[in-house]
Amino acid sequence: MKNTFIKKIREFNRFYRVFLGSMNNRVVNLKFTLPSFRVLFEINNIPNCCARDIVKVLNIDKSYLNRILKALKKDKLIFKKRSVEDARNIFIILTEKGRSELNLLENEVNSRLKVLHERLTKNEREILVKNMNEIKTILTGK
Amino acid sequence: MKNTFIKKIREFNRFYRVFLGSMNNRVVNLKFTLPSFRVLFEINNIPNCCARDIVKVLNIDKSYLNRILKALKKDKLIFKKRSVEDARNIFIILTEKGRSELNLLENEVNSRLKVLHERLTKNEREILVKNMNEIKTILTGK
């Protein structure tokens, strides 16, 4: 039982890794690489976002992140603002350009998922979403 | 409804991408990198495995795979055998060493999943596996 459990989980992991790869492959490649897209997304997603928050949520190396941020800044997609309360903290903020580029990209990713949406029946969609929710809940232990 | 669907899927994808990362991070780093582990796994997994099969199932570039195979061969974990029926096909076969190294690695990955196993109730485990199965079925359209 323990073995089947582990085997099943790993099987899904293998499957979903490929699925995720096929999802974001080349979707993003117009303007951004996948990592910078993820970072940009989280900057927009996390309120009062600092570098360490992104490190935490994406689980990436801080020096790596730093380089991504540097590139984003160079492209004028973000800017930084030192906190006055604690000068160690630097808030990362989307520029207008950053926001609109992110939007474009979001649309592109969404349109790829729209294809999936079309392909499925209403029932399948519901099961999919429900199952994903449950998995996340169980795995995060909440 | 379409928007919530897409949003939910993407939310799960973000979550699971990080989860997968945390799963294989440093598990593998003793002897192999993640890609060569995946390749090794598939060599063992696919009957009469040729390079193109791995390319297909892992969805990676064939030249990239070629380099990985070269390294595995150099380490004496695999060997190649041209097919007699069709000399374009080259079967990739695990050596004894390859098999035992793979086993070690498998154990390590499994032991990491054992932690997850312990943490969950019987019911949670069942839901998890069932949901993953359903997701895979729906996404592969079978």
Next chain:
DNA sequence: GAATAATGGTTGACAAAGTCCACGAATTGT
């Protein structure tokens, strides 16, 4: 209140991962 530790971010050097494109060798179809 000076020394020390901890936190947040930066840098450089490097290693791993992945892409692109051209090629060669073997086979298939005509």
Next chain:
DNA sequence: ACAATTCGTGGACTTTGTCAACCATTATTC
């Protein structure tokens, strides 16, 4: 036999990710 196709190889390159040392600021401890 000669295109077209399939499968694998190789070189050059870019992107992605890791590691360790570092600086600046704030928190802690004596």
